[in-house]
Amino acid sequence: xxxxxxxxxxxxxxxxxxxxxxxxxxxxxxxxxxxxxxxxxxxxxxxxxxxxxxxxxxxxxxxxxxxxxxxxxxxxxxxxxxxxxxxxxxxxxxxxxxxxxxxxxxxxxxxxxxxxxxxxxxxxxxxxxxxxxxxxxxxxxxxxxxxxxxxxxxxxxxxxxxxxxxxxxxxxxxxxxxxxxxxxxxxxxxxxxxxxxxxxxxxxxxxxxxxxxxxxxxxxxxxxxxxxxxxxxxxxxxxxxxxxxxxxxxxxxxxxxxxxxxxxxxxxxxxxxxxxxxxxxxxxxxxxxxxxxxxxxxxxxxxxxxxxxxxxxxxxxxxxxxxxxxxxxxxxxxxxxxxxxxxxxxxxxxxxxxxxxxxxxxxxxxxxxxxxxxxxxxxxxxxxxxxxxxxxxxxxxxxxxxxxxxxxxxxxxxxxxxxxxxxxxxxxxxxxxxxxxxxxxxxxxxxxxxxxxxxxxxxxxxxxxxxxxxxxxxxxxxxx
Amino acid sequence: xxxxxxxxxxxxxxxxxxxxxxxxxxxxxxxxxxxxxxxxxxxxxxxxxxxxxxxxxxxxxxxxxxxxxxxxxxxxxxxxxxxxxxxxxxxxxxxxxxxxxxxxxxxxxxxxxxxxxxxxxxxxxxxxxxxxxxxxxxxxxxxxxxxxxxxxxxxxxxxxxxxxxxxxxxxxxxxxxxxxxxxxxxxxxxxxxxxxxxxxxxxxxxxxxxxxxxxxxxxxxxxxxxxxxxxxxxxxxxxxxxxxxxxxxxxxxxxxxxxxxxxxxxxxxxxxxxxxxxxxxxxxxxxxxxxxxxxxxxxxxxxxxxxxxxxxxxxxxxxxxxxxxxxxxxxxxxxxxxxxxxxxxxxxxxxxxxxxxxxxxxxxxxxxxxxxxxxxxxxxxxxxxxxxxxxxxxxxxxxxxxxxxxxxxxxxxxxxxxxxxxxxxxxxxxxxxxxxxxxxxxxxx
Numbered sequence: 001x002x003x004x005x006x007x008x009x010x011x012x013x014x015x016x017x018x019x020x021x022x023x024x025x026x027x028x029x030x031x032x033x034x035x036x037x038x039x040x041x042x043x044x045x046x047x048x049x050x051x052x053x054x055x056x057x058x059x060x061x062x063x064x065x066x067x068x069x070x071x072x073x074x075x076x077x078x079x080x081x082x083x084x085x086x087x088x089x090x091x092x093x094x095x096x097x098x099x100x101x102x103x104x105x106x107x108x109x110x111x112x113x114x115x116x117x118x119x120x121x122x123x124x125x126x127x128x129x130x131x132x133x134x135x136x137x138x139x140x141x142x143x144x145x146x147x148x149x150x151x152x153x154x155x156x157x158x159x160x161x162x163x164x165x166x167x168x169x170x171x172x173x174x175x176x177x178x179x180x181x182x183x184x185x186x187x188x189x190x191x192x193x194x195x196x197x198x199x200x201x202x203x204x205x206x207x208x209x210x211x212x213x214x215x216x217x218x219x220x221x222x223x224x225x226x227x228x229x230x231x232x233x234x235x236x237x238x239x240x241x242x243x244x245x246x247x248x249x250x251x252x253x254x255x256x257x258x259x260x261x262x263x264x265x266x267x268x269x270x271x272x273x274x275x276x277x278x279x280x281x282x283x284x285x286x287x288x289x290x291x292x293x294x295x296x297x298x299x300x301x302x303x304x305x306x307x308x309x310x311x312x313x314x315x316x317x318x319x320x321x322x323x324x325x326x327x328x329x330x331x332x333x334x335x336x337x338x339x340x341x342x343x344x345x346x347x348x349x350x351x352x353x354x355x356x357x358x359x360x361x362x363x364x365x366x367x368x369x370x371x372x373x374x375x376x377x378x379x380x381x382x383x384x385x386x387x388x389x390x391x392x393x394x395x396x397x398x399x400x401x402x403x404x405x406x407x408x409x410x411x412x413x414x415x416x417x418x419x420x421x422x423x424x425x426x427x428x429x430x431x432x433x434x435x436x437x438x439x440x441x442x443x444x445x446x447x448x449x450x451x452x453x454x455x456x457x458x459x460x461x462x463x464x465x466x467x468x469x470x471x472x473x474x475x476x477x478x479x480x
Numbered sequence: 481x482x483x484x485x486x487x488x489x490x491x492x493x494x495x496x497x498x499x500x501x502x503x504x505x506x507x508x509x510x511x512x513x514x515x516x517x518x519x520x521x522x523x524x525x526x527x528x529x530x531x532x533x534x535x536x537x538x539x540x541x542x543x544x545x546x547x548x549x550x551x552x553x554x555x556x557x558x559x560x561x562x563x564x565x566x567x568x569x570x571x572x573x574x575x576x577x578x579x580x581x582x583x584x585x586x587x588x589x590x591x592x593x594x595x596x597x598x599x600x601x602x603x604x605x606x607x608x609x610x611x612x613x614x615x616x617x618x619x620x621x622x623x624x625x626x627x628x629x630x631x632x633x634x635x636x637x638x639x640x641x642x643x644x645x646x647x648x649x650x651x652x653x654x655x656x657x658x659x660x661x662x663x664x665x666x667x668x669x670x671x672x673x674x675x676x677x678x679x680x681x682x683x684x685x686x687x688x689x690x691x692x693x694x695x696x697x698x699x700x701x702x703x704x705x706x707x708x709x710x711x712x713x714x715x716x717x718x719x720x721x722x723x724x725x726x727x728x729x730x731x732x733x734x735x736x737x738x739x740x741x742x743x744x745x746x747x748x749x750x751x752x753x754x755x756x757x758x759x760x761x762x763x764x765x766x767x768x769x770x771x772x773x774x775x776x777x778x779x780x781x782x783x784x785x786x787x788x789x790x791x792x793x794x795x796x797x798x799x800x801x802x803x804x805x806x807x808x809x810x811x812x813x814x815x816x817x818x819x820x821x822x823x824x825x826x827x828x829x830x831x832x833x834x835x836x837x838x839x840x841x842x843x844x845x846x847x848x849x850x851x852x853x854x855x856x857x858x859x860x861x862x863x864x865x866x867x868x869x870x871x872x873x874x875x876x877x878x879x880x881x882x883x884x885x886x887x888x889x890x891x892x893x894x895x896x897x898x899x900x901x902x903x904x905x906x907x908x909x910x911x912x913x914x915x916x917x918x919x920x921x922x923x924x925x
Contacts, residue, residue: 379828400840401839403835407852408830409830410830414853415854422837422845
C-alpha cells in the first residue's frame with residue numbers, strides 16, 4: 001500500500017470522543033490528609049476505613065514512582081489532580097434506569113452501549129461507574145436470590161464491613177507499589193463482589209467505567225471474593241471522552257479464590273489514547289492481582305487493551321493453593337504515540353500449580369509496546385508447570401515491540417516453557433488474501449484477528465464481538 | 481575504608497613508566513570505579529548476582545608467574561596451538577609457546593605490546609569496553625597492564641588455534657588479576673582463539689577479565705572460553721565484539737568451575753551481512769553461582785544472530801541467564817533467534833532466566849524460547865528397557881542435553897574436556913569412555 005494512503009489511514013480520529021457536561025461535586029486539586037478525610041466522610045465510611053486510608057497515604061509519601069518500565073512520560077504532579085468528583089446529588093441516586101440522567105444514557109448510546117437493551121438482552125447486570133460514583137445497578141434482585149453480593153465498594157464498606165475488612169488489602173497490600181498506595185489512600189469507587197460457597201453466579205457481572213469530569217483522576221478499587229466451589233465471570237469495559245489534559249487512572253483490583261473457586265475476569269480497555277502526537281491520553285497505572293488461596297482454585301485474566309496513552313498493568317496470580325491454576329490471556333494494541341508496558345506475574349507457591357500465559361502484542365504507528373512478565377516457581381511448588389507464549393506483530397517501521405520475561409525457578413520438578421516471536425505481517429499472507437479479492441484493509445484485519453484468536457476465544461461471547469470490532473477500529477488504516 | 485578504595489589502594493605499586501594515554505585511561509577507570517562502587521542486587525543488571533564475596537575480599541596482586549610443572553601438564557588442554565600463559569595475571573614466558581607464528585600474525589603479552597609500540601594498541605584498547613559498561617570494566621581498566629594482544633593482518637588465516645591459558649594458584653593470600661584480551665582481526669582474516677581458565681583446585685582468587693574482539697570486513701573468528709577453575713575461585717568477565725560487513729563471529733562460552741562467575745557477552749553487528757553465533761553451556765554444582773548476560777545489538781540491516789545457551793544445575797547451585805536481542809530502528813530484514821534451556825537435577829538448585837527482545841524495526845524475524853525442566857522420564861524408561869541402569873540412563877541423557885551445544889564445538893580437546901567433566905561430576909560419577917561405549921551399544925541394538 002502506498003505510504004501516503006497508509007498515513008492517512010493511521011490518522012484516524014478517536015470515534016468515541018465527546019464530553020458529557022454533568023455538574024460535578026469536585027474537590028479542589030491537591031492531596032493531603034484533609035482531602036482523604038473528605039472522601040471518607042463523603043462515602044460515610046467507618047473510622048477504621050479512614051485510618052486504613054491514612055496509613056496508606058503516609059506510606060505513599062515515602063514512596064517514589066516506579067521507573068523500571070519501558071515508558072517515557074513527563075513526571076506527574078500529584079498535587080494538580082482533584083481526588084474526588086461525583087455526579088451531583090448522590091443522595092438522589094437513581095434506583096432504576098428510568099431515573100438515570102437522560103444525558104448519561106445518551107452518552108452510553110453514543111458509545112454503542114445501550115444500557116437497558118444490553119442488560120436485558122445479554123442478561124448482564126451492569127454496575128455503571130460514571131466518574132466515581134455508581135449511578136445505577138441492575139439485576140440486583142436476581143443476584144440477591146442467589147446470595148451473590150454485587151455492589152459498589154463504597155456500599156460494601158457500609159453494608160458488609162466485616163467482609164471488606166477481612167479481605168481488603170490482603171492481595172494488594174497498601175504499600176505494594178506507588179500507585180497501589182495512592183489508590184488505597186484515595187479510592188472513591190469500584191465494585192465489590194462476593195459469591196458464597198457453592199454458588200455459580202447466575203449471570204456475567206459487568207461494569208462500564210467512564211472517566212468524565214475534567215481534571216479528575218479515577219481511582220477504582222475492586223474486590224472480588226469467590227468462596228469455596230463458587231464461580232463468577234466478571235466483565236470490565238471502558239471508553240472515555242476526548243480531552244486535552246492527561247488523566248491519571250490508578251485502579252486496584254483484588255481477587256480472592258478459595259477452595260475450588262473459579263474467577264474469570266475479562267477487560268476491554270479503550271480509553272482515549274491521545275491525539276496523533278500523543279497529547280491528552282489517559283495514563284493507566286493499574287495493579288491487578290488474584291490470589292488462588294484455596295486448593296484447586298482458578299483465576300483467569302483476559303484483557304484486550306487498545307486505549308490509553310500509557311498503560312502500566314500486570315494482572316497477576318498468586319498460586320498458593322495446591323493444584324491451583326492461573327491464566328493470562330492478553331491482546332494489546334498500540335497505535336499513534338501510545339506506550340504500553342504490560343504483562344503478568346505467576347507466582348507458584350503451592351504444589352502442582354499450573355499457569356498459562358498467552359500474550360499478543362500489536363504495535364503500529366509510532367507506538368512502543370513491551371511485554372513484561374514474571375514466572376516464579378517457589379522451592380516448595382513441586383510439579384509446577386508454566387507455559388508462556390508471547391508474540392508481537394509490528395505494523396510499520398516506526399514502532400517498537402519488546403519482551404522482558406523473567407523466570408525464577410527454584411524447583412527441579414518444575415517445567416517452565418517460554419516462547420516469543422516478533423515479526424510483521426508477511427507479504428505472502430497479504431498477497432494470498434488480495435489474490436482472492438479481499439482488499440488490503442480487510443486482509444490485515446483478518447490476519448490480525450487470526451493472530452489474536454487464542455485470546456479472543458477466551459472472552460465471553462458479547463465481549464469477543466466487541467473486542468474484534470474494537471481491534472479493527474484501533475488498527476484502521478495502519479496497514480504496512 | 482570503602483571496598484572500592486581498598487581495591488584501588490593496590491594500584492600505587494607500579495605504573496611509573498606508563499605512556500600518558502595509558503595512565504589517563506587507568507585514571508579514568510579508577511575514578512569511574514570509585515564513583516560506581518561494586519554493584520548491588522538493586523541494580524537490574526545484577527538482580528540475581530550478589531558480588532559481596534568479591535567486594536569484601538582482600539586481594540593482593542601477584543608478582544611472579546611460577547607454576548607447578550606437573551599440574552600445568554594435567555590442566556592444560558592437549559591442543560596443537562600457539563600458546564600464551566598468564567599465571568594469576570602475570571605473563572609466563574617459560575610456559576608460553578609462541579614460536580613459529582605465521583607472517584601477519586601477532587600474539588604477544590599486552591605488557592610487551594605496550595612497551596614495543598604502545599600507540600598501535602591505543603586506538604583499539606578500551607574502544608569497545610568503556611569504563612561505563614560496568615564497575616568491573618572500570619576496575620579492570622584501572623589495573624590493566626597485562627593480557628594478550630592478537631593482531632591479524634588482512635587476509636591472514638591462522639593455521640592453529642591461539643591458546644590463551646590463564647592459571648590461578650592456591651596458597652597464601654588470594655590474589656586478583658585484571659587481564660585484558662584484545663583481538664583485532666583484519667579483513668578476510670580467520671582465527672580461532674581459546675581462552676582457558678583453570679588452575680589449582682584450592683585457588684580462591686578473583687579474576688576480572690575484559691576481552692575485546694574487532695572483526696573487520698569478512699573476518700571470521702571463533703572464540704572459545706572454557707572456565708573450569710576451582711570451586712572457590714571468583715570470575716568476572718566481559719567479552720565485547722564489534723563486527724563489520726560480512727564478518728562471522730562464533731562464541732563458545734563453557735562454564736564448569738568457580739564459586740561465583742559472571743560473564744557478559746556483547747556483540748555489535750554494525751554492517752550488513754554480519755553474523756554472530758552464541759553457544760553457551762554451564763554445569764554447576766555445590767553452591768556454585770554462574771550468571772550469563774548476553775546482548776546482541778543489530779545495528780544494521782540484514783544482520784543475523786543465533787544463540788543457544790544450556791544450563792545444567794545440580795545440588796544448591798544457582799544459574800542466571802539474561803539474553804537480550806536489540807534491533808535498532810531501520811535495521812530491517814534481521815533474523816535473530818535465541819534459545820535457553822535449563823536442566824535442573826536437584827530440588828535446591830535455582831535458575832533465573834530472562835530472554836529479552838527489544839525491537840524497533842518491523843521487517844524482522846525474531847524469536848526466543850526458554851525452557852526449564854527435568855530429564856524426560858519417558859526417555860529414561862526407554863533406555864532402561866534396553867538394559868541400561870537408571871544412573872547410567874540419566875547420565876547419558878544429561879550428556880545428550882549438553883550435546884546440542886557441544887556438537888558445534890570444533891576443537892576436540894575442548895569438547896572432550898567438557899564432556900569428561902560433566903560425566904565425572906554427575907551425581908554418580910561416570911567415566912566418559914564408559915558412557916560413550918554404552919551409547920554406541922544402544923545405537924547398534
